[in-house]
Amino acid sequence: MIRLEGLSVRVGDFLLQDISFEVPAGGYGLLIGPSGSGKTTLLETVAGHVAPLGGRVHLHGEDMTGVTPERRGVGFVYQNYHLFPHLDVRENIRYGLVRGPLSAPQQMERVRELAELLGIEPLLDRSVHRLSGGETQRVALARALAPRPSILLLDEPFAAVDPATRHNLRRELRAIHTHERVTTLQVTHDFDEALRLGDVVAVMAEGRIAQLGRPDEVFRFPNSAFVARFIGTGTVLLGEVTRQAPFADGDGPFAAWFDSTPLRLEIVAEREGPAHAVLRPEDLMLSREPLQGSARNRFAAVVSRVERVGPVSFVHLDAGRPLTAAVTTASAEELGLQAGVDVVVTVKATAIHLV
């Protein structure tokens, strides 16, 4: 369990403020945010390398705020892995066991077990200078896991490997997380990773937590234009909300107009005035002719570009405002979508999320 309470940390002349969140025992937490938002420093604070100005760090139920890193029971993997260059692969993995309670044969058994789990047995006698990015990453993970930490801290563990390796490592990491039952906190700048791995995600911006929650919740209901833009939820439009029935009273959601020139969209809102509306790519339906049905927002647009990403295609549109829709690549072909084609965009009033 990792629980941070009102943590504030100084990083040079930059301040992390009021950081509170919890990763439950055995959970997988993610810190996501633009570079320079203090994510690495926050991990280093959890590990005890950086002393906070205020607030508490609780690890596995104990207040560890003033405890030195070697007594916190955390494993740490930096973005560039930082294997010990003067030791070979085996000795790197064994480093944290040498001064521990295990006998030499037990240490070797633990090294072998981890090497097997990570598929790096053939590398054990190699120099760390002769490893690929993915191999280096696995060795760094094995080294961090060897002393059986109850907490694993990962700083952008996939940033330095190619996409194919990243895909495999991500799957392995999930498996290792389950196998070793280690509470994990990972820094990433890739929201896709958060969706695939995380139980809880904290979106960081300018030294604070901008939003905290389950990744799918954060994805569906970003609480600010920043979060929506950063995690790539969709197009964010700034506009004005007005009630459709100006004299209607009462609490709760009401039917409203959202005006963002030249678009006028029907939405469901809870307050009037200026607001950001998030249009998620998967909620924009495209057709060549107006669709039948209950969806009441329909407007014309011109395709400016089609970006194919495997089975999904992102269709960049000009509707007076730039918008992005996601359709299956099959239907993009069926509709004959290409630059310059006129389409009708349909979006349900309830699919437009205000932040």
Added chain:
Amino acid sequence: MTPKDSLPHGAPSANRAPLPWARLALAGLGALLVLFIVGPLLRLLILATPASLGEALRDQELLASIALTVSTATAATLIGALLGVPLAYLLARRSFRGRRIVEALVELPVVIPHPVAGIALLLFLGRNSAVGGAFARLGLEFVNHVPGIVAGMLFVSVPILVSGAREAFRAVDPRLERVARTLGDPPAVVFRRVTLPLAGRGVLAAAVLAWARSVSEFGAIVILTYNPQVASVLIYDRFTTLGLPAAVPASLLLLAVALGVFALVRMLQPAERR
């Protein structure tokens, strides 16, 4: 294609190779300087006949002087390392008030003319000074004694030792030390298992360079302790009293010591800096 790629061949660009004559001129200038260094040393080495070397090795006074030089330089380096390596680590790793000032002060001897250093040390460590007097009461005399040689050597070699060791420590990524901490090692153990193995060669190279600097010192020592004579003072003494030929065998022997040290330093330096 970027605009730069689309330039026609032969169009001017910032990173083209220099013209042949310009390259030739640059090479010529460099060659002159290299010759200026190699020439005098070769001229001296030509005199290294078996006869002259035999003469040098039979010269008891010269051998004693070299032994004195080597032992005092070793003492100065050990004292410098004992006091300077921890300081170098502090300067590399910790930020504290006045760190820049300490760093500057430690490097100060580099710019002080060596006879000036000798005069300053003489005033500071002489029997009539407070510090020198206190040492004298403890039985430690500097001026015209062996400790004076060590003091002069230490003063001029300490910048080399501390700045070299500091850079060696600085080259060790602090994140390696942090990883070692999370793997269960307290700071002293991290120093032994990670920092020292990685910085050790650099620290050793700095110590050897400082030792070589001590061996070659003349200006400060000649003012503090003319007798007993270290090798550089002996060479000067023979040159002024007996003339050039008398100074050559001693010079050859000291040159041999220096070249040996030079080879050792080159071996200690990491491959990429060679």
